[in-house]
């Protein structure tokens with residue numbers, strides 16, 4: 001049986017600050033805007049917030065390139081506004097977790113500026129190597145954002161490793177002084193009252209000592225030498241022992257390319273170092289490795305991923321449930337249908353919100369925001385998208401259409417609050433483009449409509465919170481071979497529910513699993529007004545609760 005911990009009862013809302021809400025009229029989302037919307041977040045039934053980075057940053061990767069870990073960027077409101085938000089959240093019973101990005105810093109961080117000049121104690125804070133035979137890169141690893149993983153520094157006359165953008169040099173976690181810095185940062189925020197961290201690409205922090213050339217892996221060379229690297233668990237144990245254990249906090253590990261078995265080494269409740277894990281398997285049902293390599297959507301891939309994580313973590317660890325965040329295009333465009341926008345957005349909500357775990361909702365997901373589709377590739381901001389566009393061959397129009405489907409910017413446009421200018425996000429021109437569909441997809445409009453996606457999320461979250469079987473019940477999947485339906489049950493000693501989700505544009509015949517007599521059940525959530533028992537409409541979903 002899983003132990004009682006508060007994070008298991010929470011539903012988190014993810015704020016990607018620069019596009020959430022502008023509160024001071026400069027066109028950029030900020031903490032004043034958040035303060036204004038705390039009641040809204042609470043009205044969704046969300047009682048936790050994950051903030052994507054709020055720290056000072058040159059913005060090479062929208063805040064994931066940090067130049068000061070112990071401050072809040074002035075454009076977001078500084079420490080004063082943060083304290084107010086934290087207090088406001090806590091007063092409403094909401095927990096707050098920060099993004100902790102310690103695999104890398106910004107190249108404008110003081111540590112890096114000193115490291116490149118060999119000023120102690122910073123000399124070995126990063127991963128520096130001389131060129132092979134003079135000028136060649138130390139090995140053939142790829143970065144995930146901008147070509148090769150090594151950049152030449154003309155001051156130090158050495159290469160530094162950057163697994164992401166050139167402006168994001170990787171920290172040398174093998175250096176005990178760097179680990180002390182991480183602990184200082186953790187303590188700083190925990191002492192201020194935050195409730196935990198989402199730890200960015202934390203499985204990358206330990207690189208194999210000899211940094212070998214990679215000959216095998218075609219996707220991103222080198223990844224097998226740093227993902228789940230040799231000392232990652234040792235370092236995470238150290239953070240837990242020296243800091244985290246002293247606080248009533250929890251941590252979420254971001255972990256690209258991880259199997260449930262590997263995940264348990266991090267989050268097994270008996271001896272793990274962290275509590276939750278953001279894994280990516282269910283986000284790869286329409287792509288290979290990452291959104292950038294799209295394939296046709298496969299429901300069977302999605303179901304396999306959902307069920308595998310539900311089953312393999314059951315009783316030993318706790319799942320993180322999500323279908324959107326700032327790194328993926330919008331889910332309706334991917335796994336749903338813009339033609340059946342409303343129905344499919346609701347169905348997708350039901351597909352994950354009744355699983356076991358702690359759910360996360362990404363800003364705008366609750367109103368079914370759709371991908372942004374710019375007319376010109378020059379409009380993209382995201383460092384990864386820009387590089388990919390520039391390095392993909394082919395017809396510019398086709399390339400652009402591919403970006404619509406793959407770019408992280410597709411889901412980073414300002415939240416659509418109402419139908420007024422700039423979607424009510426800001427009184428002035430926003431920092432980024434607003435999706436042109438805002439006159440009909442916006443919060444204000446959906447507040448008025450009892451049948452809206454927004455109100456469906458509210459009902460689904462409320463229902464989830466009322467049902468003990470969703471928290472601890474067994475998970476069983478049915479109709480596993482169906483290419484159209486995802487059907488699962490949750491059951492504990494008191495209750496059972498059946499969740500039925502159609503991923504089809506056509507009508508589909510439906511029969512409840514054996515032993516589930518619908519005449520003894522109440523339909524407690526649905527996305528069509530008058531469901532007919534044996535036929536599901538396009539993208540229909542239903543949740544039945546047995547009396």
Ligand code: NOJ
Pocket residue numbers: 061064101164200201254326327
């Ligand atoms: C994962 C974050 O979610 C993403 O936005 C960021 O670009 C990379 N890590 C690098 O920090």
